[in-house]
Amino acid sequence: MGTPAPAEPISPRSPRVAAARRLARRNFRTKERRFLAEGPQAVREAVAHRGATGATLIELFATFEAAERYAEIVTAAREAGARVHYASDEVLAEVSQTVTPQGLVGVCHFLDSPFEDILAARPKLVAVLAHVRDPGNAGTVLRCADAAGADAVVLTDASVDLYNPKSVRASVGSLFHLPVAVGVPVEQAVEGLRAAGVRILAADGAGQEDLDAELDAGTMGGPSAWVFGNEAWGLPEETRALADAVVRVPIHGKAESLNLATAAAVCLYASARAQRAPGGCRSVTPS
Numbered sequence: 549m550g551t552p553a554p555a556e557p558i559s560p561r562s563p564r565v566a567a568a569r570r571l572a573r574r575n576f577r578t579k580e581r582r583f584l585a586e587g588p589q590a591v592r593e594a595v596a597h598r599g600a601t602g603a604t605l606i607e608l609f610a611t612f613e614a615a616e617r618y619a620e621i622v623t624a625a626r627e628a629g630a631r632v633h634y635a636s637d638e639v640l641a642e643v644s645q646t647v648t649p650q651g652l653v654g655v656c657h658f659l660d661s662p663f664e665d666i667l668a669a670r671p672k673l674v675a676v677l678a679h680v681r682d683p684g685n686a687g688t689v690l691r692c693a694d695a696a697g698a699d700a701v702v703l704t705d706a707s708v709d710l711y712n713p714k715s716v717r718a719s720v721g722s723l724f725h726l727p728v729a730v731g732v733p734v735e736q737a738v739e740g741l742r743a744a745g746v747r748i749l750a751a752d753g754a755g756q757e758d759l760d761a762e763l764d765a766g767t768m769g770g771p772s773a774w775v776f777g778n779e780a781w782g783l784p785e786e787t788r789a790l791a792d793a794v795v796r797v798p799i800h801g802k803a804e805s806l807n808l809a810t811a812a813a814v815c816l817y818a819s820a821r822a823q824r825a826p827g828g829c830r831s832v833t834p835s
Contacts, residue, residue, distance in 0.1 A: 557612070558633040560642065565635075568609065568643045568655055574709050581658040582606065583711035584643070585723075587650040588618050593721035594654045595624045604724070605630045607655040611640050614651025621652065630654070645713035660710060661727035663702065663737070667744045669727075671699035672829050673819055674741060674773040675812065677707045678734045678787055682779050686710070687718025688809040689776060694722035696816035701726065702773075704734045738775070738790045746771040750791035751815050752783050753805055757795045759818055768822035770829050774815045779808050 558565060570576040571584050585594045585605075597604040608625045612634060615622050626632050635643070643653045666674070675693040680686050686708045693701050703710055710730050716723055732740075738748050751774055762768050775791060777783030788794050797806055797814050806814070823830040 557636045558609070558639060560636075560639050562633075564607065564633060565609075565639055565643060568607070568653065571655065572645055572713065574712070577709070577711050583656055583658065583716065584645065584713055585654040585656050585716055586644055586646060586652065586713070587717070588614075588621060588652055589721045590716060590723075591625070591652045591654045592621050593724040594656050595621060595628055595630070597659065597724040599657060599659050601657070603628050603630065604656050604659055605654050606657060607631045607633065609633045609635045609640060609643050609653045611635055611637055611651040618652060625654070646717070658711065659724070659728075660730045661700070663729040663732045663740060666700040666702070666727050666729050667740050669699065670744060670771075671741075671746065671773075672771045672823060673698040673816065674700050674702060674746065675816060676702045676704065676734070676737050676741075676773055676775045678704050678737075678775050678783060679778040680707045680776060680808065682808075683708045683712035683714035684718045685779055685808045686712075687715040687720075687723070689812045690715075690719045690728065691722040692809060692813040692816055694719075694725045696813070696820045698726060698816060698820075701728045702732055702737050703728065703730045704737055705731045706734065734775075734787055735790065741773045742792075744771075746773045747793075748773050748775060748791045749815070750775045750777075750783055750788050750794045751797070751811055752777065752788060752794050753796050754782075755794035755796035757793045759795050759797050759815065762793070762795060763818060763822060766822075766827075768819055769825060769827055770823075772819045774812070774819065776808060776812050
């Protein structure tokens with residue numbers, strides 16, 4: 549049974565619509581510390597997420613059709629304290645940042661974590677996005693880190709905005725699953741993680757160390773942080789020099805290279821598997 553809707557949708561001239569539409573721009577997101585989550589998967593995760601100050605979802609815009617189709621999400625959003633606005637397709641298209649909106653757009657509080665909190669949790673597996681500029685790649689790497697069981701993701705001050713609508717969409721809800729620190733200088737990220745007992749691995753196609761050789765040598769079982777660079781030109785020399793090892797993913801076929809997200813998935817899963825093997829840091833029961 550669908551969620552009952554009022555006779556009239558929210559007005560296109562409503563200040564709430566204008567405020568949500570402005571969140572497409574980074575300066576407004578930063579000022580308001582709010583961002584947009586689009587589609588049923590992202591909104592469902594936003595409803596379930598709670599930050600340090602309470603519920604993450606603030607408002608929900610839903611077309612009548614989406615409110616019927618995803619009645620359980622709309623009901624959960626209302627029960628979590630979010631203000632629900634029913635909207636025409638035209639209004640939803642104005643608020644949405646996609647070509648074909650899925651009928652649900654949520655306004656959410658920022659949810660990034662202080663870098664100090666990530667270090668205090670003694671992470672075992674971390675993805676550091678050092679110079680990643682493409683928002684789709686950033687969101688996809690975040691999704692890979694979530695799938696591999698990483699403890700956190702760090703976006704340095706040279707990387708794309710975590711809350712770019714393309715990043716949020718590409719994460720497919722993973723943004724709400726694990727701690728993410730933003731705006732951390734790469735030197736600070738490396739120094740902090742190393743001081744927390746984490747080995748720093750720079751992923752680079754020209755790396756001196758081979759990922760297969762590292763796995764065979766049994767060096768991957770301890771806490772590790774993978775540093776990923778720019779999509780086009782990789783990691784600069786000064787960033788590679790900060791790492792304990794610069795590791796390449798071996799190319800066994802004729803492909804020229806791997807794209808960033810694919811390489812990140814291979815590296816993160818390699819560490820995750822090694823850590824869960826006998827003697828790995830995740831197979832040891834804490835005393």
